Amino acid sequence: xxxxxxxxxxxxxxxxxxxxxxxxxxxxxxxxxxxxxxxxxxxxxxxxxxxxxxxxxxxxxxxxxxxxxxxxxxxxxxxxxxxxxxxxxxxxxxxxxxxxxxxxxxxxxxxxxxxxxxxxxxxxxxxxxxxxxxxxxxxxxxxxxxxxxxxxxxxxxxxxxxxxxxxxxxxxxxxxxxxxxxxxxxxxxxxxxxxxxxxxxxxxxxxxxxxxxxxxxxxxxxxxxxxxxxxxxxxxxxxxxxxxxxxxxxxxxxxxxxxxxxxxxxxxxxxxxxxxxxxxxxxxxxxxxxxxxxxxxxxxxxxxxxxxxxxxxxx
Numbered sequence: 001x002x003x004x005x006x007x008x009x010x011x012x013x014x015x016x017x018x019x020x021x022x023x024x025x026x027x028x029x030x031x032x033x034x035x036x037x038x039x040x041x042x043x044x045x046x047x048x049x050x051x052x053x054x055x056x057x058x059x060x061x062x063x064x065x066x067x068x069x070x071x072x073x074x075x076x077x078x079x080x081x082x083x084x085x086x087x088x089x090x091x092x093x094x095x096x097x098x099x100x101x102x103x104x105x106x107x108x109x110x111x112x113x114x115x116x117x118x119x120x121x122x123x124x125x126x127x128x129x130x131x132x133x134x135x136x137x138x139x140x141x142x143x144x145x146x147x148x149x150x151x152x153x154x155x156x157x158x159x160x161x162x163x164x165x166x167x168x169x170x171x172x173x174x175x176x177x178x179x180x181x182x183x184x185x186x187x188x189x190x191x192x193x194x195x196x197x198x199x200x201x202x203x204x205x206x207x208x209x210x211x212x213x214x215x216x217x218x219x220x221x222x223x224x225x226x227x228x229x230x231x232x233x234x235x236x237x238x239x240x241x242x243x244x245x246x247x248x249x250x251x252x253x254x255x256x257x258x259x260x261x262x263x264x265x266x267x268x269x270x271x272x273x274x275x276x277x278x279x280x281x282x283x284x285x286x287x288x289x290x291x292x293x294x295x296x297x298x299x300x301x302x303x304x305x306x307x308x309x310x311x312x313x314x315x
Contacts (some may be wrong), residue, residue: 009068020074051077062091075106080132084111104165
């Protein structure tokens with residue numbers, strides 16, 4: 001490809017949801033720190049009626065997909081009962097055949113599924129519509145428990161905010177964790193949520209948390225390699241173990257030791273991405289002892305092995 005910036009097209013369909021359109025348009029907007037540029041297009045140039053009281057004026061029709069490296073399909077209203085126009089399906093198929101990556105946000109998965117490109121592949125959509133997607137497109141392997149599904153050149157994501165997770169995931173796939181964390185900070189978003197995560201439950205250390213025990217959590221993050229027990233944490237917070245435990249659960253939804261485990265897995269993720277340390281060394285450094293122990297918890301929390309994770313996320 002002759003151009004240096006990765007070209008992103010956002011395809012605004014009838015009834016498009018403003019948040020779903022806005023996320024990729026804003027995340028990938030052309031700025032000095034970003035090797036991307038965005039154009040917004042629709043089924044035809046001109047006005048497109050949106051959902052939720054907004055409409056859009058798009059400069060380009062489907063020809064806007066012709067030079068795109070990635071096309072986003074934001075969610076839209078009534079996906080279970082409306083077919084995307086044949087011209088839209090055709091343009092998506094043609095783009096895919098040229099090697100363009102297709103990424104649906106939320107109910108945009110229905111337009112992507114209409115192409116047949118999700119048949120036999122894992123996909124997700126907003127939890128409210130997972131059953132409808134599975135009924136309407138029985139060949140799609142619908143997974144309602146994840147924030148997004150990455151099948152390489154076709155990706156889908158759950159409700160609106162997980163569109164941010166999907167965008168950060170693509171940034172990370174294209175340019176590594178540094179750029180995706182930079183953008184997460186710019187969006188004031190959590191940098192941490194991986195695709196195998198459940199739609200509701202942030203699978204890693206929950207952020208942001210209240211001020212309660214913030215300094216003890218900071219201290220624990222700096223001492224993950226050491227043996228941390230409920231008692232050591234409570235002593236650092238200067239309260240009894242019982243009080244610490246009760247208030248910690250109220251504040252975070254996790255027991256202190258569940259939180260420590262997740263923090264250790266997060267640190268292991270970072271080391272897998274940024275270093276070439278072996279699994280045993282990483283396990284020791286994050287306080288999980290053995291490689292087997294790291295593999296066990298990694299798989300339980302993230303749904304993949306450390307090695308698979310490293311292949312997916314190291315630049």
